[in-house]
Amino acid sequence: MASSAAPRVAARRRTRATKREYDDTCCEECGSGEFGSELLLCDHCDRGFHLFCLRPILPSVPVGSWFCHSCSSSSSKNINKTTIPRFPLVQTKIIDFFRIQRSSQSVCQDIHQKKRRRARSLALTSKKKRRLLPFTPSEDPARRLEQMASLATALTTTGADFSNDLTYIHGMAPKSANRPAYEKGGMQVLSKEDTEALNLCKTMMKKGECPPLMVVFDPLEGFTVEADKCIKDMTIITEYVGDVDYLKSRENDDGDSIMTLISAANASKSLVICPDKRSNIARFINGINNHTPEGRKKQNLKCVRFDVDGEARVLLVANRDISKGERLYYDYNAYENEYPTEHFV
Template sequence: MAACAPRVVARRRTRATKREYEDTCCEECGSGEFGSELLLCDHCDRGFHLFCLRPILPSVPIGSWFCPSCSSSSSNSRFPLVQTKIIDFFRIRRSTQTAVGQDIASPQKKRRRPRSLALTSKKKRWLLPFTPTDDPARRLEQMASLATALTATGADFSNDLTYIHGMAPKSANRPAYEKGGMQVLSKEDADALSLCKTMMKKGECPPLMVVFDPLEGFTVEADKCIKDMTIITEYVGDVDYLKSRENDDGDSIMTLISAANSSKSLVICPNKRSNIARFINGINNHTPEGRKKQNLKCVRFDVDGEARVLLVANRDISKGERLYYDYNAYENEYPTEHFV
């Protein structure tokens, strides 16, 4: 391997440019060429081509990135849970009868699932609301992990679709535009989704933990067993026209409406406002390993005349298992051959 000149101090999480880092070489191939593809370690400042890493990285990871050598250190395998004002961060509904601390930390009685959500027929399987972790202290840790990831990526928490001036208006979100039609969320499933939203407003979050992986960046793990057909979360963010985002380099844009008239197609952009769905990774489910790892399905519904996207468990998920949704599920329009 060719010797490299002393390295300059790199900015955090950036690709090295030929002008700024002309002395930086890839530790794998020894070449300083393709500077725009050189990723710098946030710990040792050494360079690596995105295409020389194994597995190959399709783009710069979200959050800090550590090279294979530095990532072996346990101190870099997780990120600090630094968020302390959880109630204000998530705008949790404050109880008028109890103290704020008791509103979150007091033990919750086990909720009986509404009768309308029960399986009443072998031909129909209702969506299930998530079951929060019983331990209130653990729920705070789960919310703190999400707050830390959102803060690190410069995003605000939102649990709803948002419509911003200059982007697509709410009136543009019409499921009738969907090419081939869009399935309507049943009353029973709508009740389950509404219950999930209500629990989140009270600080009862899905049993999920955001963790940091040196290769995948921020990612999400199940913090308890999750049953098949459970609503994990809704995919949210700013709604915009696809035509306005065709050259966007964001790695988390989600299809909302794929219209017969392409000018009416909409996408969800979670880079500024989002929830935990922002950190759940898509999987290349066209490979045997991808199909094995996939445990969520991404489903678009007409909910009271508005297109919405839900991430739902497509099988039982074990505690500690990472979540991956079916990135290739709708048409084959994304180059996912290098995805995890």
């Protein structure tokens, strides 16, 4: 990420714009003229927009012409909520779509038992590091079907298949390339207790007990995600999944949801997650930037990368209590142990 002291040079070179016009350009979203190297100029109206202020965020300057939302005539602009074909609320179709294990056995009781055991241990070791919590599914099976149908609608509309795991496709990065040891500066290791919580979330999903989230369509933000019940701080919301590929193969990719998996000291070993063909609900959770007080106020998730049993994984975790109906946002500009946006593509 460029610093405020860096020379302000517009990201797109325009033949009819002078250097003075570059210096006067400000972002239409945040009003700032800083981070000039990330200011993108509309090819129609000449207004400026930071790459990280756009929704969806742009990973890099697009190849060819680019038009802002007001000037764009792309098909995405013309998506209307009434034209989106809703996935049928039929249990058998939803079970097949998400490949749910056909079993009446529930793991909800296991969650409550684990929570009770954990509560007793925390009472004695309150000074220890806070642990991650598995999500608590909605109690009503019919409501869970509605939640899954909303996700199936979004995935179907965007042409993606459901996957709740990292996938390794021939011609992309092999699984052997996912080595947390490559991470520049090292990668934090997920503890045994937190790994159990993550595995419990995975098991619940396989049983059709999904996180209490609803995917909705917003005319400005597109598909976005809302909490369908109260969610406690430190709860695992979901894992960020998709096809794993080398960053060098995706540097000019136009995808708006590519996520860094490994930022290696050797750039040729850096990996990204590409959720355009296979993904879960993480793809539809919106990011915010932390350049404004409004952005910081919106953030209710953090994006953290962990070494999980020798494999790099990305988790979205609640960083405060989340109310029912609240939209989920994670920070594109986090630092330290959270997601490093200087590597976001």
